Amino acid sequence: MPNQLNILISAGPTREWIDPVRFISNPSSGRMGYALATNAQKRNYSVTLVSGPVHLQEPKGVHLKQVETAEQMGKAIFENAKHADIVIMCAAVCDHRPLEQWVQKKKKEVFPNEIKLVPTIDILQELGIRKKENQVLVGFAAETENFEENAKIKLKKKNLDWIALNDVSQEGIGFNADYNQITMLSSEGKKVKFEYSAKEVIANKMLDLIIK
Numbered sequence: 138m139p140n141q142l143n144i145l146i147s148a149g150p151t152r153e154w155i156d157p158v159r160f161i162s163n164p165s166s167g168r169m170g171y172a173l174a175t176n177a178q179k180r181n182y183s184v185t186l187v188s189g190p191v192h193l194q195e196p197k198g199v200h201l202k203q204v205e206t207a208e209q210m211g212k213a214i215f216e217n218a219k220h221a222d223i224v225i226m227c228a229a230v231c232d233h234r235p236l237e238q239w240v241q242k243k244k245k246e247v248f249p250n251e252i253k254l255v256p257t258i259d260i261l262q263e264l265g266i267r268k269k270e271n272q273v274l275v276g277f278a279a280e281t282e283n284f285e286e287n288a289k290i291k292l293k294k295k296n297l298d299w300i301a302l303n304d305v306s307q308e309g310i311g312f313n314a315d316y317n318q319i320t321m322l323s324s325e326g327k328k329v330k331f332e333y334s335a336k337e338v339i340a341n342k343m344l345d346l347i348i349k
């Protein structure tokens with residue numbers, strides 16, 4: 138790995154707009170991604186953080202790019218991934234967006250009972266296809282069942298070096314929480330479990346492991 142590492146991190150949810158006042162999203166707080174960005178900055182890495190809408194303070198010394206939709210996040214990530222030694226996709230990207238986005242607010246009297254959704258681009262999978270030599274690609278898997286099995290499938294399918302498996306079936310872990318419990322799985326078959334701890338502690342352990 139070069140001395141001055143370029144690290145690209147995504148964080149937070151995306152918003153997929155239905156009309157000017159309604160969107161589809163998820164409860165991601167962005168805390169895990171921001172903790173990773175802050176930790177990487179303290180290590181003197183050059184850090185780019187692509188963030189969906191969150192209520193967190195901008196980390197000091199980090200190139201912050203704010204986005205809303207999965208499409209915008211994809212664009213910002215692909216632009217910056219070309220120069221990145223490490224990419225960590227921590228964002229909870231919405232898997233679907235409304236096919237149609239109404240320009241005017243849809244009155245409730247005419248609001249449809251069903252909205253047609255279409256898949257968004259899987260940014261991480263695309264990064265896996267475009268991966269540069271020696272680039273380390275890390276994804277997250279937020280699972281509620283068949284944890285390890287699902288994570289291993291994603292690790293392979295998306296051509297990742299590491300996947301951070303997050304059990305989100307329990308309250309107080311992962312999504313919208315200060316604490317996390319993560320198991321790291323590598324493409325080389327390594328398995329490292331981090332005990333339930335604050336996201337800042339997990340971020341430090343994750344970066345130690347990835348950079349080793």
Ligand code: C5P
Nearest residue numbers: 226227228230257258259260261276277
């Ligand atoms: O397949 P799944 O959505 O569970 O994979 C989660 C991982 O993929 C996370 O790292 C997330 O940031 C990334 N992802 C993505 N683009 C999507 C959906 C998920 O990059 N549209």
